[in-house]
Amino acid sequence: xxxxxxxxxxxxxxxxxxxxxxxxxxxxxxxxxxxxxxxxxxxxxxxxxxxxxxxxxxxxxxxxxxxxxxxxxxxxxxxxxxxxxxxxxxxxxxxxxxxxxxxxxxxxxxxxxxxxxxxxxxxxxxxxxxxxxxxxxxxxxxxxxxxxxxxx
Amino acid sequence: xxxxxxxxxxxxxxxxxxxxxxxxxxxxxxxxxxxxxxxxxxxxxxxxxxxxxxxxxxxxxxxxxxxxxxxxxxxxxxxxxxxxxxxxxxxxxxxxxxxxxxxxxxxxxxxxxxxxxxxxxxxxxxxxxxxxxxxxxxxxxxxxxxxxxxxxxxxxxxxxxxxxxxxxxxxxxxx
Numbered sequence: 001x002x003x004x005x006x007x008x009x010x011x012x013x014x015x016x017x018x019x020x021x022x023x024x025x026x027x028x029x030x031x032x033x034x035x036x037x038x039x040x041x042x043x044x045x046x047x048x049x050x051x052x053x054x055x056x057x058x059x060x061x062x063x064x065x066x067x068x069x070x071x072x073x074x075x076x077x078x079x080x081x082x083x084x085x086x087x088x089x090x091x092x093x094x095x096x097x098x099x100x101x102x103x104x105x106x107x108x109x110x111x112x113x114x115x116x117x118x119x120x121x122x123x124x125x126x127x128x129x130x131x132x133x134x135x136x137x138x139x140x141x142x143x144x145x146x147x148x149x150x151x152x
Numbered sequence: 153x154x155x156x157x158x159x160x161x162x163x164x165x166x167x168x169x170x171x172x173x174x175x176x177x178x179x180x181x182x183x184x185x186x187x188x189x190x191x192x193x194x195x196x197x198x199x200x201x202x203x204x205x206x207x208x209x210x211x212x213x214x215x216x217x218x219x220x221x222x223x224x225x226x227x228x229x230x231x232x233x234x235x236x237x238x239x240x241x242x243x244x245x246x247x248x249x250x251x252x253x254x255x256x257x258x259x260x261x262x263x264x265x266x267x268x269x270x271x272x273x274x275x276x277x278x279x280x281x282x283x284x285x286x287x288x289x290x291x292x293x294x295x296x297x298x299x300x301x302x303x304x305x306x307x308x309x310x311x312x313x314x315x316x317x318x319x320x321x322x323x324x325x326x327x
Contacts, residue, residue: 011314015288017295042321049270050289058187062201066183069205070175070212 001025003036010040014047175212178224183208185291186232192286193236195275203235229291229301233283240279273323281316288313 009026012018018026030037186207190200210231214221221227274282280302287293287301298309 007318008311008314011317012310014317015295015313017310039318039321043317046270046317046320046324047289049266053267053270053290055184055290056188056191058183058204059197059201062187062204063183065201066179066205066208067176069209070172070179073209073212073216 001029003033006030006033006036007039010036010043013040014043175215178211179208182225182228186228189229189232189286189291190236192271192274192290193233193279193283194239199239203232203239206235207232223300226297226300229287229293233301236283237279269324269327270320273320273327276323277316277319280312281319284309284312285316285320 006026006029009018009022013023013026030040183204187200187204190203190207191197194200194203207228211224211228274285277285283302284298287298288295293301295306295309298304299306302309304312
């Protein structure tokens, strides 16, 4: 191992991530190498200096913005399906299927005919329009005699 | 005072279909560490606030979408790190180191000269070295956790940290 490799071990030792056999080899090397021993001291000092640096706390205004944004995200939909008032998924599926069933059922009449059957035009229905237009004389005849015009 | 990692990591195997209350608990548990990381990465209090907002909004949306997150703590730092790198890439120009220093001092008025020199040296490191050092020295992550966050191997993390310390030492000596 050369000095650079030993210095990597010095860094790992400061981090507490060194194997015991590596540690033994490093300590033996440090006794003979003043340059690496100096590096070890400097690295240790840097580590202690950094360790004295306090954690920088999140400013309260940033904290408030994050919490208010998350509150806005918690919409009614999310409250219903993801949050405290969550509807169980099987129940939601059952409700959806019931809704579809009721919708289809409402389009089918009680005698089993489909809605389109109510609107089929028979030959009798398809008389020309002029045949059902009553003249004033027809109306008078209907009211006075009780009979209907011959065409009707 | 160094940042200690809690051994009882409550974030393991969190089913993110959890409710708003769970989000709030996670937020209060990790908000300061996330902000501290972003501030040390960016050296800009305003940008660190923006990144923190994005990180926790993403966490909230992931919970709402029922995404499964195995380790919330690592997930938060992966997201924060990516957002910081995006921010650095998109920054129209580098913030002068003196300005960074001013913002950091403003956040911590009590720091002494040596601390200021360290912050300045740290801010001048390239992102790969800076992020590894911040995660190890200030956030107290293990090599394995750092490897997970940075998407690297443990030996790579170990080597990066050694190089970062060497550069930091050189910069401190030259100040």
